[in-house]
Amino acid sequence: MINVLFVCLGNICRSPLAEGIFSHKIKERGIENLFNVDSCGTSQYHIGEQPDPRTVANAKENGIILDHEARQFSKVDFKAFDYILAMDKANYDVIERHDQNQHYTDKFYLMRDFDPDFKGEDVPDPYFGGEAGFQHVFEIVDRSVDSFLEFLIKEHDIKESGAN
Template sequence: MKKVLFVCLGNICRSPLAEGLAKHLANEKGVSDQFYFDSCGTSRYHIGEQPDDRTLKNAANNGIKLDHQARQFEKKDFRDFDYILAMDAANLSNIKILDQAKQFGDKLYLMRDFDPNNPGADVPDPYFGGEQGFQNVYDILERSVNNFIETELI
């Protein structure tokens, strides 16, 4: 089983949506037994909170159910996960700082490394925007997560 951790800043917008999407897509493809998905944030801002209401609404509008409580990235996540997918370069940098011995670089990726439309770009943070920003993030994550799952099934 491949263990995958999605990481953003507060773990209430992008990463829980990526987690929910991944579970949904793996289930649709009949491969949910091959993956374990989780998400977290690099900050402590929202520990224990549910995803942002706008994220929940966007997920529901796209047929995705989210069931997650925000948590902060911990050093043990390096050992516990096979893939750590950061939503943007800033969060990837924050994760790399915690890998002081530089042992886990082979597990670290940007989420959009798997986006066929714009590989390596950041997933924009929709927190300060409106509904369209959340839908844009959904579309990016759907492409990226789907491609990640397909790549890992090969």
């Protein structure tokens, strides 16, 4: 089982979107049984809440159904997940600070480390913007997830079985 965790600030916009897109893509490829996928936030602002309605609506318009309850990042996530992808540098830094002895740094990535167009940049937070910002974030996360998934398929020599 390959365990993947997507992390943003509140766990109601970017990270549940990444979780939803990734889950959708692995199901399409018939490899969802190889993965455990989750998302969380570094803050406690929205614990227990569903994703932002604007994120849910945008995802649905793009064929992705989101079903997630926000939770906060915890040190147990270091052991539970093989890949921890932060949506931006600020949240990456928070995760890194939790790893005080630097035992897990090989698991940390920025989501856009896998963006073929803008490697290493932040996924912008659409929370305070309009609908166009949510679509922009969807497009960034979608292409980054594609690249990340290709990385995982090569890294773990995964054989795809096609759509279920």
